[in-house]
Amino acid sequence: MDQPVTDLNQLLRTMEPVLNEGVWVYARLPAGTGPGPLEPVVTVREPEGLTVVVPEATARAQGLAVLFRAAWITLRVHSDLEAVGLTAAFAGELARAGIGCNVVAGACHDHLFVPADQAGAAVEALRALQRRS
Numbered sequence: 001m002d003q004p005v006t007d008l009n010q011l012l013r014t015m016e017p018v019l020n021e022g023v024w025v026y027a028r029l030p031a032g033t034g035p036g037p038l039e040p041v042v043t044v045r046e047p048e049g050l051t052v053v054v055p056e057a058t059a060r061a062q063g064l065a066v067l068f069r070a071a072w073i074t075l076r077v078h079s080d081l082e083a084v085g086l087t088a089a090f091a092g093e094l095a096r097a098g099i100g101c102n103v104v105a106g107a108c109h110d111h112l113f114v115p116a117d118q119a120g121a122a123v124e125a126l127r128a129l130q131r132r133s
Contacts, residue, residue, distance in 0.1 A: 004080035004108070011086045012133035016076035017126040023056040023116045024072045026102075027064035038062065041072070042104050042111075053104075053113065070102070071119030073112040073126065081105060090126060097125040 005011050029035065029050040035043060040052035052064075059066055079086055087103055087110070094101045094114065099122050102113040114122040 002078050004078050004083075006080040006083045008083070008085040008089070009133060011077055011079055011083060012089055012130060014077045015079075015086075015090070015126065015130055017112075017123050017130070018074050018076055019119055019123050020072040020074060022072075024053050024070045024113060025056045025059045025064075025066045026068040026070065026113070027052055027054065027059050027066060029064075042113075068102070068113070069116040070113035071116050071122065073114060073119070073122060075110045075112070075126075078108050079105075079110055081107070086110065090129060093125050093129040094122060097121060099125065 005014070024041070028048065029052060031047065031049045033050060035050065035052055038052055038054050038058060040054045042053035044051040056066070056069065090112070091101055091103070099114055099118045104111045104113070112122070
């Protein structure tokens with residue numbers, strides 16, 4: 001495995017945004033419950049319940065209320081969890097393009113969930129940021 005990158009300029013030059021297949025949705029399960037068979041790609045436990053990010057078809061099949069339909073973009077650079085400025089840079093770029101973004105950091109990569117109908121524009125904005133860096 002490659003070493004995590006901390007330098008902001010290198011992170012931006014090599015971030016390589018990749019659009020994952022499908023439509024992903026945010027849904028909330030009642031407090032005190034687990035994800036069961038859903039196999040979410042993201043979970044966040046809050047006092048109000050468990051937020052899950054799952055494929056749209058899974059949410060619909062389970063009768064979950066869809067809170068947000070998203071495209072999932074992974075930045076392929078191995079970003080250090082202590083790196084400074086990457087989130088601000090790409091969030092600012094997406095904001096200038098009028099695209100909202102929900103960010104989840106994994107141990108190796110940053111994952112962006114943007115409105116499903118703005119996936120192409122989001123990837124292009126991120127690639128433009130990468131080219132300028």
